[in-house]
Every structure is written in structure tokens, then in C-alpha cells.
Amino acid sequence: MAIWVDADACPKVIKEILFRAAERTSVMVTLVANRLLYTPPSPYISALQVVDGFDVADSEILRRMEVGDLVITGDIPLAAEVIAKGGHALDPRGELHSADTIQARLTMRDFMETLRASGVETGGPSAMTQRDRQLFAKHLDHYLLNLAKLNQKAE
Numbered sequence: 001m002a003i004w005v006d007a008d009a010c011p012k013v014i015k016e017i018l019f020r021a022a023e024r025t026s027v028m029v030t031l032v033a034n035r036l037l038y039t040p041p042s043p044y045i046s047a048l049q050v051v052d053g054f055d056v057a058d059s060e061i062l063r064r065m066e067v068g069d070l071v072i073t074g075d076i077p078l079a080a081e082v083i084a085k086g087g088h089a090l091d092p093r094g095e096l097h098s099a100d101t102i103q104a105r106l107t108m109r110d111f112m113e114t115l116r117a118s119g120v121e122t123g124g125p126s127a128m129t130q131r132d133r134q135l136f137a138k139h140l141d142h143y144l145l146n147l148a149k150l151n152q153k154a155e
Helices: 012-025 056-064 078-085 103-116 130-154
Strands: 002-006 028-033 045-049 071-072 088-090
Touching: 002 056, 002 078, 012 028, 012 045, 012 130, 028 056, 056 078, 071 078, 078 088, 078 103, 088 130
Parallel strands: 002 028, 002 071, 028 045, 071 088
Antiparallel strands: none
């Protein structure tokens, strides 16, 4: 199992949490972006630079991910595709998407996009809070704990 990060818009603090988790658990974390990213030297952390273009990083993540992998993304359509492919999707703000919740999130995203296209000011996302970081870390730890249990059963 691996962790894939839609890294172009992923906050630095979330990347740092992921880097520490990779070292602690020996789980591979790959940042995918259309620009060169810094990663600390580690056999468990890598960065993959893709060409610039609409949804190129998303397509690369979907091409490389496998069933059971975790994808860190704030992109709702990507999260929906990850879930459809058998993966797990975690928003950097700590929202764990599921097959039960992703359709409602897609509908809300489309509605907000329609409002913006018609000229309605919807505002941007709020600043990331300590609670967001804690919720992200909680869901990440839960995923990694379940992964460790699966590995123990396989041995």
C-alpha cells in the first residue's frame, strides 16, 4: 500500500505530517505535482513531477494507484475517481471521503461552481486550523494502523 499526494495545492504542514508518518511506518509517500517539489532524503518519500496541464497530476495518480492506496487530495472529482477505483481519499483538512459521502460532495461542488459561473461571490476556503490538522493526522493514523494490522495478518 502507498500514499499518493496531489501535491500542487497540499499545504506544507500536511506534507510535513506525511513525511514524519512515512519515516515512522516505512510506508511509501509520493508527491505528484507539475512543479519540482522538495522532499527530505528518505527511501520512503519521493516526488514525481508531471508536465503542466489540466488534471495531469490527477491522471498520473489514478494511473499509478492501486486498490487500498490512500490519496491525499482536496480535489473532489479526483477523490470520487479514487474511491471508484478502490482507493481511499483524504482531504488535507481531514475529511475522509467514502462511497457513501462522495456523491453529496460532488453535487455541492457542482452547485458552488454554477453559482460562481453566474457571478455570485462564494468566497474561498477558510484558513487551515489546528483542528483541521488534528483531524487529518487522526485519519492518517487510523489508515496506517489498519495497514499495519493487514501486514501482520499477511505474515
